[in-house]
Amino acid sequence: MxxxxxxxxxxxxxxxxxxxxxxxxxxxxxxxxxxxxxxxxxxxxxxxxxxxxxxxxxxxxxxxxxxxxxxxxxxxxxxxxxxIYQELALYKVKTDLLSNGAVEQIIRESQARILTVDREFIAIEKTGYIEEIESLFAKLSSFGILEFTRSGRVAINKAMIE
Amino acid sequence: MQQEKITGAQAVISALLCESVQTVFGYPGGAIMPIYDALYDKMDELNHILVRHEQGAIHAAQGFARVSGEVGVVFATSGPGATNLITGLADAYIDSTPVVCIIGQVTSKLLGTDAFQETDVIGISMPITKWNYQVTKASEIAPTIAKAFYLAKSGRPGPVVIDITKDAQFDQTTFDYKSCLNVRSYAPSPQPDLAGFIKAAELINKAKKPYLLIGQGIVLSKAEEELRQFVEKTGLPTASTLLGLGALPNNHANFCGMLGMHGDYAANVKTNECDVLIAIGMRFDDRVTGDVSRYAKQAKVIHIDIDAAELNKIIKAEVAIHADAKYALQTLMGLVEPKQHTHWLEEFRLGKDYEQTQLAKNKQLHDSTKIMMEDALKVLTELTGGEIVVVSDVGQHQMITARNYAYNKNNTNITSGGLGTMGFALPAAIGAKLGSPDQTVVAIAGDAGFQMNIQELGTIMQSDIGVKMIILNNSFLGMVRQWQQLFFEKRYSFTEMTNPNFVGIAQSYNIPGKKISEQTELREAIVELLEAPGAYLLEIIVEKEENVYPMIPTGASVSEVLLN
Missing domain, CATH: 3.30.70.260 (ACT domain)
Structure with missing residues (x-):
């Protein structure tokens, strides 16, 4: 298996x-x-x-x-x-979406953070499991995602010494 | 005082001399010219053999390494020079042969630009080398060569490629050679705990039908004497893989033959009857195991190998010991009880008699005035006592040589095992002769394989190398034809060969030769071959459609041996 x-x-x-x-x-x-x-x-x-x-x-x-x-x-x-493992994702969406309270709420609830606010776009960072990253992607999709990228997994061992 | 500087090319030659290299096989070209220029001044210290094709150079280096236990060294130029080495690198990698190839590369500024004769040698050779490295600075040359020699010969040996840009060959450097004794990420000498050996010895001591399989690991660790003592103390019946032949003399009382697809009947069948199977320095190749799901299931397996990646790779071992063969045999020697497995050995002997009787029936089907391949090998054994170096090519004659020539001396069995490279024998025999000039070296090839590197007759002529050559000519790609006969309804698709006048070709290279086709001529012709003062070519016309038996068809179990 x-x-x-x-x-x-x-x-x-x-x-x-x-x-x-x-x-x-x-x-x-x-x-x-x-x-x-x-x-x-x-x-x-x-x-x-x-x-x-x-x-x-x-x-x-x-x-x-x-x-x-x-x-x-x-x-x-x-x-x-x-x-213990995580992945990191960056999402680029239009800045004017910030005036939409729904997007702000999604960012808060997803425990994501805003990295940059440009005149035209904002960059959102989310660290977590792949499912969480995908879930945020799905939620933001309806508002339009301009660019998205996700890192590979980083991991550390739960044992004290590897 | 300022230290004297030399060129990178001179550093290459000096480093090889520091590694006590005496012979190099190579072929010059644009990107390696500075190294050849440096060699010009050291011709009396470093013997360079000019081959006719780079594949010939690397097979010669392999033959040299296999017979001498030293590292074989190759020079080649960039691009096609380098790509012509690829088959030999793959061969040396799968057969664990220590070879260092020094290859010229375009100047470092041109790397990656598709310059003339530029090839990504590092990328191409990565999966088929133990290690490879591109040198772009003259100062890196000495430490890289030191590391290459250390890696090629330590642990499980293998081929190493050093790709040196032309500017690194021209540039000046100081030279202070230090042998490499350690690479921090690499641990070639396993430190096995005693517990595994104790468990192995208990299994061996209690076993009713223990059976020992040996491979080239014995030869590579120079453990032939330890093996003989171990076998004699434990009374173990012992069979060998193709590349292990010679590690225990064929005429030893405990030697039970060769394993594998065309191995001996009893040697194969008993694998599925023994209670403890001890495998040392072999890797359970699919040609040895047949169907693994029906391989030695009844036995407790003890597997000892220097390469941890081989343990539990194919066959799950009850006791897996990561160790050098020599160390393992020395350690086990103190733990095993003296035993004689007379009845069990007798079963092997009965199996051998049965096999002989069956094979004799096959022979009766052939015209007795004509020569069968095995006749030539039997005569060769009789005339030499099985004590010369025999280099075989790939195909039917290879299996017939392995089966019928008696390898009674170590380091005398040279053949392409894992890769099965046709064209190997002629250049490998050239290397073997240079690696052991005092021994008689006979290359045995089929009519097809001989033509795959036939150009190396030129190397024999130019460097006056006393290689004896036997071509067993059946005008067929015999092994493929045998499979077509047995598994493809005799549809002989492109296996019949129209051959040249081999003796005439040899004569063009000033090599004497003879062609025979009658049984009555055989002995005298082989005597003439062996007594010839230098190189000699004997073409023997053999039965066209002789098959190699015994045979375990692909996918069958080692118990399912076909004898005719």
Whole structure:
């Protein structure tokens, strides 16, 4: 049975690392749902957070093949219950909508915040689970969304030390 | 005092000399010219073999590495020079062969612009190299080469590509060579706990029908002696994968043959009868296991491998030990009890007798005056005691060689296992001869595979390399034809070959040769081949439609062996 897994892949910061990591998934014909890359808590050690649907058996094999890469330090796999995770989204809507009390209420209730107020548009930021981000998208849709973007998942482990 | 500077190209040559490299296989071209220019001054220290095609260079480097246990080194230019290496890189990667390829690249300012002879070598070779790296500064050359050698030969060995831009070759740098002893994100030497070995030894000690499978991991970790002692103490029947042949001499009392699709009857069938299956330095390739859902289900499996990614990849192990084969055998040696599995070994012998009887029946169907492929290998074994280096190509003759030549000495079995690369044998034999000049090296190829890198006869001529060549000519792509016969209703779609005069071609390269087709000529012709002072080509016309048996059809279980 397939379920959602989040892999944390810790690597050196070297050119081509992204391709090396994604090659392992491509070879096994796995489509990624989300990918986020950033420097980790250790300077010059990068963390790839990869989200996709898989089975525990396949995960074990993927970890082996990822850890076999020379510049990979360690790989951890987690189910959603084992991590604290969030995504971030930005929504651009017309400024004149602010005069509409309904939009203001949606922003408040969604625990979103306004980042920028331009003469023509406002930028709204929402951090949360994908369902919350999608729900806000749905609510704003009827008023017209000029632009939308959502980040990949970022996650930290619930255990004290990974 | 200011340190003396040299060019990046000179740094390449000096670094190779610091790594004690004596032989390089290569082919010059625009983007690697500075390195070849630096080589011009060191020709007496670094022996460069000019091949006829870059694929020949990398297969030669593989043959060199496999016979000597050293790293094989290749030079090639950018673009087509680099892309011609790809098949060899894939071959070396899947067969864990340590090779370092140094490739020229366009100048760094032109990277990414579709410059003349520019190819994204790093991108192309990434999935088929253990590591690759693009060097754009002269100062990076020495540390990168040091790292490349360390990575290529440590842990599970493999090929490494270093792509060096032309400006980095020209630029000046100081040179202070330090061998690489550690890469922080890479742990090639596993530190297994004793608990796994204790559990493994308990299973082995209690087993009624334990069975040992060995692979190339034994050869790569130079554990042949530890293996022999372990086998003799435990009394384990032992079978080998294709690439493990030679790790335990074929004439050893406990050696029970080869595994896999064209392996031995008992060696395969007993996999599904043993109670404990011990696999060391092998990776349960699909050609070995057949249908995995019907593979060794009754057995408790102990799997020992240096590559953690191989453990539980194909076959779930009761005890999986991430360890080097030599270390594992030494550790287990102290934990296992002396045993003799006489009755169990006898079952293997009975299986072998049954197989021999069945195969003899197949042979009777053929004209006894004509030569079958196996006859040539049997004569070769008789004349050499199974102690020469045999480099086989890919196809029917490869399986027949593996089955009929007796590999009685380690590091003498060179063939393309995982990738199954036709055209491998001739260049790999060139490399093997250079890697072990005192041994007789015989390349055995089919008529089709021989033509895939036939241009390397030019390398043999120019560098005077004493490679012996046997072409087993059935005028067919024999293995494909066999499958067409068995599984595609004899619809022989593009498998029949019209061949050239091979002996005539060899003569054009100043290589003596002979063609035979009668059984009565066989022995004398092989004697002549072996006694020839240098290179020699023997073309043997064999039965056109001989099939390789035993055979486990794709998708069948190892218990379902066809003998005719």
């Amino acid at each position: 397939k379920e959602e897994f989040t892999l944390s892949v810790f690597t050196e910061n070297s050119i081509g690392m992204l391709t090396r990591i994604t090659n392992v998934f491509t070879r096994r014909h796995i489509n990624l749902d989300s990918l986020t890359v950033s420097e980790s808590e250790v300077k010059q050690v990068f963390k790839y957070t990869v989200v996709f649907k898989s089975t525990q058996e396949q995960i074990d094999k993927l970890i082996g093949q990822l850890e076999r890469l020379v510049e990979v330090f360690k790989v951890f796999a987690h189910k959603n219950t084992e991590i």
